[in-house]
Amino acid sequence: MSIYILTLVLFALGLMSKPMLVTLPVTLLILDWWPLNRVKTSNDWKQLIVEKLPMFAMSAASAVITIIAQQKGGAVKTFEQFPLYARVENAVNAYASYIGKMILPKGLVVFYPHPGLSLSLKQIVPAIVVLLVLTTISVIFRKNKPGLLAGWLWYVITLVPVIGLFQVGGQAMADRYTYVPLIGIFIMIAYGIPGILKSLKPPMSYAPAILAIILILPLAALASYRQASVWHDSETLFRHAIRFTKSNYTAENNLGVILIERGKIDEAIQHFKTALAVKPDYVDAHVSLAVAFMNKDKLDLAMPHLETAIKLSPNDTDVLNNYGAALAMQGRLKEALGYFKAAVKADPENPDANENLKRAEQLLSEK
Template identity: 40%
Template sequence: MSRQTIRMVSIYLGLAALVLVVFFQTAHFNFVNYDDPSYVFENPNIRSGLSLRGIVWAFTHIHSQNWHPLTSISHMIDCRVFGMESGRHHLVNVGWHAAAALLLFTFLWQSTGAIWASVLTAAIFAIHPLRVESVAWISERKDVLSGAFFMVTLLAYASYVRRGSWRRMAIVAATLSLGLISKPMLVTTPVILLLLDYWPFNRFDKKGIWKLLLEKIPLFLLSLGSIVATLAAQRLAIGTAENLPLAWRFNNALVSYVNYLRQMFWPVDLVPFYIHAEGRLAIWQVVGAIALLIVITTFAVVLRRKLPFLVVGWLWYLIMLLPVIGIIQVGLQGRADRYTYLPQIGIIAAVVWMVRGLSSSWHRRTLIVATVSIVVTGILTLLSYRETTHWRDTESLWTYTLSRSPENDVALAGLAGIELVRGQTDDAIAHYRHALALRDGNAAAHYGLALALARQRKTDEAIEHWERSLEIQPDNTEARNYLGAALAGVGRTREAIEQWQQTLTFDPDNGNAASNLAWVLATSADPNLRDGAKALAYAKRATSVPGGDNPVVYRTLAAAYAENGQFADAVSAAEHAKQLAQLAGNLAMEDDLDRSLELFRQQRTLRER
């Protein structure tokens, strides 16, 4: 084995080891109640694992207000292979992130020939504390997955630059497509490739700007398609102009650019949710942000010929952040660490290459730069390791967040959620009310408070909060299902039916809504509401979706068969429901099904008991 080969193997192993030192601890971490339920462990389409039906669902449905089918499929594969072992899901994130870091090094090294600058850039990217959210949070699989495909796209483009052909550009388009269906943030990739044409590929003088743009038209079209799909998927999560005026959004975007820079060089007090400043930013903050951005941009442009990496790195940062900088507001956050996953590479590369250039004439340059690099990498590793520990479980995450941001409504609601699971209902209600006092527009807090109030049999107030939650987030199908059940429980059955029908409008495969509708239509004492044919259709729909093979759904199917006079089928469905109840150890359900079977054998319906 040659010395060069040994060196390269050592670099790859070293980068992988850095990632593992920081993030292997997540193998012992749990899921958290921040998006993980809807992304993975409470989503029947994901939990059921990879299947042809699941793949079709991933490409034809919106998943947690996003359309990212490859990410959905990735979670399905995890569930098929690992079940609900959260540590294994975490390690898949770590693996994708390690792959992204190694591929970034490979691209930089092959494109610039500067091996140690490439190593340092990849190392800082790999273990910077701003990476923690993307790697340690299972729901952010989309970051690390799209990041890996972004790096493959860069390598494919480098191959195209070396030996241009339509086949090589087709590979670039294919890898970009995989990245876009992992996370649409890669829509700016064609512009990033254009920047790379300036440096390090130096193609502007050889080809000219128009030829470079022309060759990327297929890539721009892919990005345009992704933008359209994303806006359609996120239409219910996008803040309205009334809630967040355009001036607020622009001001927050400008200040966020500066805050992300500050966090790169001083990565402390990082939290999973940053409260949006809304109209509270001082004029000096906005003016100062504008001034700093103008100064850096001017500096980079003026020195573009002498320091081309500076203007490329800076524009990389500005442009890649554009889709998530908040001008089009999605969600409640002011900014998020995960949004820096790929944009920060531009700043890291610019700084590393600038140091490389400035230090070229230093005496003992190698010793000084190596020492500084080791110290910086060591400090970042320690900070990231500590930051990662906060993600070990829900309580740890939100307790830490509240220690840094005491008036954080999302953290309060998150902590209330784990208290509700533990049966600490009074504590949960107190935290939910505190969260809503801070921000009445927090849909999750209204939803959680409604659950807690329903548990205390305060049904009328629970209904009010579910309705308020749905005003803010109309596509929350779980809230609609609970609201429908609560309405049915207080005799407002027609309104309940409307809620469940609305759920099926948003999610045609929602088994809970279909089962609830079938039950009411089959068993209602009101003949004006009963409809046996529709009840049977809804019940069959409920059994056909992921999660439908459970005793409640099959009891409903039995009731629907009986309402239609198909008593033999009703007995068969009820017996299957009883078997499922026995497997689940649900004695109360077994007893209920025994009584139902007796009625069906007497050719009587459930409403006759």
């Protein structure tokens, strides 16, 4: 009993640190089936499920809390923004793409923009074929090779919370989501290869191990080294994302912000314009482009973007703060003061908004 309680406590701590662990009760049931072989009859399933009911309850509570928090942060997307069929298409493509990137880790980027309705049959059909083939093989060999089905179920189920059916944010997928799910694919590989090798005699039975040592490990080490260099700084990170993805409005905007900090305002403006060409309602890019124009004292070009941002997101702290700053630059301090107050109300901890509010009040008091 003490071990059981400790397990529940550790699971609760895990959920608080990483809500993606909500699928753990199901993966534990998979492990009960194989390799623990705790399932003999249907009654065994009932007992095992009852055993994990506290975990299911904690998972449900964690899921509800996470959804509420994401909704308050504005990250949850509506079905108008991402229709159901677009989510399903992207989910199918993501399931297959994660496996592809595991085999050939090329083009890994910090942000993959959601394709919306732009996925073609050339992308969807191969993904469906891959998933159907792996599912079919796992089911057919479930009695003789149960580890294949156990690994496949692990992969599919643990990805469900982050596969995009419940869309949070604007990403299509994220490499960081796969560190737990890919354990399932590795189980399939580790369990499946030895079965294949049983029919081979030495030295052919040693071939996979020799191949891994001589070829795969050095290539993986080289790929890791090259991928680490991508994270040298923010500029290299977002330039890499732009290079390996299409219509990556987030990377374009973020790169532009970095370029402003480095004094490359003209280049930054081009990236902001590219971001808005892809996503005209992208509030961050409107604000960023306005800030770039403000840095060049082109308030006439900055104001339309700030006005658009205000319409799109009237309660956003950065939008309100920058709109107030633009008004202040025009000498309209009384109007600016109202926006600074609104910005502080929206986010009382925002240092820029608080500083601008304090300065505006000081300047008005001196008049």
